Amino acid sequence: MKKRVGIPRALLYYTYYPLWREFFTSLGAEVVVSSPTTKGILNQGVKKAVDEACLPVKLYYGHVMDLIGKVDYLFLPRMVSVEAKTYICPKFLGLPDMIRHNVDNLPTLIDVNINRHKNDNQLYGAVYQVGKMFSANPYNIYAAFNRAIKVQNRYETLLQQGILPFEALSVLERGDGGDKETATPQQGKDLTIALVGHPYNIYDNYISMNLIEKLKTMGAMVMTPEAVAPEVVEGEANKLPKKMFWNMGKKMVGSAFHFLNRPDVDGIIHLAAFGCGPDSFTGELVEREVRRKKTVPFLNLTIDEHTGEAGIVTRLEAFVDMIRWKAVSQ
Amino acid sequence: MNCFLGVDVGSVSTNIILMDEETNVLESMYLRTQGKPIVTVQRGLQDLAGRLKPGWHIRAAGTTGSARHLTSVIMGADSVKNEITAHAVAATHLVPGAQTVLEIGGQDSKIIVLRNGVVADFAMNTVCAAGTGSFLDQQAARLNIPIEDFGPIALEAKSPVRIAGRCSVFAESDMIHKQQMGHNLSDILAGLCEALVRNYLNNVGKGKEILGPVVFQGGVAANVGIKKAFEEALEVEVQIPKHYDVMGAVGAALLAREAVAKGQPSKFKGFEAAQEDYRAGSFECGDCPNLCEVIEIAAGEKTIARWGDRCSKWANSVMAEESAV
Incomplete structure (x- = not known):
């Protein structure tokens, strides 16, 4: 019987799922993803999680609980750093411990350390350690990892073409070779809005209150940091007086600065999660730059566990009205 | 004569205005919502129907405020717009040249930055309602003074006391402390006005470029103490438009006028809508x-609207029934 590996549909799922999935399936395991976020999943998570955690971490708890009983392993790597000289965020560092101590009846945890902060050599060691749980053959592990890297690269290429993760995942799922016919750039919209935030906030339809869909319905094309090339992010983020050491924060700030310089971007929305430390910094850094430039309208939205949509809708409507009104008057 | 109806249903007050083609406000009403938006709107419309002069014809209607969708279902509206846009539209029409709009209502407060008659930036208070009308109401009641006297008493202050305005709970304990120390009422009230203004400018107004002319609207603009505190903090004159307390409704009427500018027929159902028996209910799907908690609005036996479902299947089912008819 195939070993079942559970992956919570939360946090870095939106960034690395293709990599993880390809690796485990190549080694003969079955990958099980938790259900899309619902009120039930969020409530479960909020109840279990420590109060000080941010909203996305609380949601992660809910997704872990959704997988209990359905899988033999739970893939919960300790993601310390994914690139040189940056860190993810302290809450990611402590995630395996938080889960282990707060959630009962857990399956076997796969909680290897991923830390590329100082050197890259550590990475394959971690990969091999996980691979050994599924295959005794070192070559198989190596081959699976290579395949996984290829799929991940393809996913990132799709994202950089402006395809949103949800669609990019289904393109990969279908497994068709050609990117061209599957790439569906958004068309027929009169506005372009850049939505800047952590991937796990902006792409989770439940906690983002369907923000991307709402913007599309209002006639806006949506651009996200995932569509900005890493070199561009790096170049823009270097304009900060001090290096930002959160890689996700750096991506948000760098891409927001990039969007600020693009004539085709009509407005920038920063989506912050309640209780997120880095978000409070990135929001402020972006807002200050926006105010200095005074060219692009900016909106900062904060999401939390409340389900009331009225506040978000009012602000979004007013933001879009403002942009359109401005366009008419010019 | 063609008239335009604007209805702003907020958490605390429901405002209804009637405007002519030349943007003159003919009738205006300020009602307390008291948690019953449907009944309040119906009562207001009934009242307004009685005040209509012969020849007045409702050409279009618009709604705004947090109950704008609910209200539009009941009375039929040509424009359903958020309150930020409505307030901005009203301010640009009634105070030409305005560059900043400060708006403080019952439970929310906002700032709108206008440049060349167009919204350039805005912000709204987040979860915290410190420094809005409800808190002033509450404090006036605690001190046993009518809310109307709040401002004039604050103006008499010789040396306003410093009150922590970051949070209304702390502000209240701070006020009680100052009062027990022996400070007089006018100094405490003036201190509270200053604290509210400080809180507003630090939260809602954070990072915004506040240039004159500054317009102050919303129910709290009635409070001369707050107006003075704003003027001192901003060092500019603060203007209060004549219809400061119903500006949202004025904006809604202006937006309605725009919505039918190309000669479209109005969706307004007429004042009979005020008589009909509407019931709002909800169920958990x-x-x-x-x-999801789905809201259901029924007129008599017929369900006329549903919302609140994330997947829209309940909302769409009403529309499907409608188009089938």
């Missing part, structure tokens, strides 16, 4: 783990 158990079809998926989202457990």
Whole structure:
């Protein structure tokens, strides 16, 4: 019987799922993803999680609980750093411990350390350690990892073409070779809005209150940091007086600065999660730059566990009205 | 004569205005919503129907405020717009040249930055309602003074006391402390006005470029103490438009006028809508783990609108029934 590996549909799922999935399936395991976020999943998570955690971490708890009983392993790597000289965020560092101590009846945890902060050599060691749980053959592990890297690269290429993760995942799922016919750039919209935030906030339809869909319905094309090339992010983020050491924060700030310089971007929305430390910094850094430039309208939205949509809708409507009104008057 | 109806249903007050083609406000009403938006709107419309002069014809209607969708279902509206846009539109029409709009209502407060008659930036208070009308109401009641006297008493202050305005709970304990120390009422009230203004400018107004002319609107603009505190903090004159307390409704009427500018027929159902028996109910949909709370509005026996479901299947089912008819 195939070993079942559970992956919570939360946090870095939106960034690395293709990599993880390809690796485990190549080694003969079955990958099980938790259900899309619902009120039930969020409530479960909020109840279990420590109060000080941010909203996305609380949601992660809910997704872990959704997988209990359905899988033999739970893939919960300790993601310390994914690139040189940056860190993810302290809450990611402590995630395996938080889960282990707060959630009962857990399956076997796969909680290897991923830390590329100082050197890259550590990475394959971690990969091999996980691979050994599924295959005794070192070559198989190596081959699976290579395949996984290829799929991940393809996913990132799709994202950089402006395809949103949800669609990019289904393109990969279908497994068709050609990117061209599957790439569906958004068309027929009169506005372009850049939505800047952590991937796990902006792409989770439940906690983002369907923000991307709402913007599309209002006639806006949506651009996200995932569509900005890493070199561009790096170049823009270097304009900060001090290096930002959160890689996700750096991506948000760098891409927001990039969007600020693009004539085709009509407005920038920063989506912050309640209780997120880095978000409070990135929001402020972006807002200050926006105010200095005074060219692009900016909106900062904060999401939390409340389900009331009225506040978000009012602000979004007013933001879009403002942009359109401005366009008419010019 | 063609008239335009604007209705702003907020958490604390419901405002209804009637405007002519030349943007003159003919009738205006300020009602307390008291948690019953449907009944309040119906009562207001009934009242307004009685005040209509012969020949007045409602050419178009618009709604705004947090109950704008609910209200539009009941009375039929040509424009359903958020309150930020409505307030901005009203300010640009009634105070030409305005560059900043400060708006403080019952439970929310906002700032709108206008440049060349167009919204350039805005912000709204987040979860915290410190420094809005409800808090002033509450404090006036605690001190046993009518809310109307709040401002004039504050103006008499010789040396306003410093009150922590960051949070209304702390502000209240701070006020009680100052009062027990022996400070007089006018100094405490003036201190509270300054604290509210400080809080507003630090939260809602954070990072915004506040240039004159500055317009102050919303129910709290009636409070001369707050007006003075704003003037001192900003060092500019603060203007209060004549219809400061119903500006949202004025904006809604202006937006309605715009919506039918190309000669479209109005969706306004007429004042008979005020007589009909509307019932609002809700149920929890158990079809998926989202457990959405679905709101259902019924006129007599017929369900006329549903919302609140994330997947829209309940909302769409009403529309499907409608298009089938």
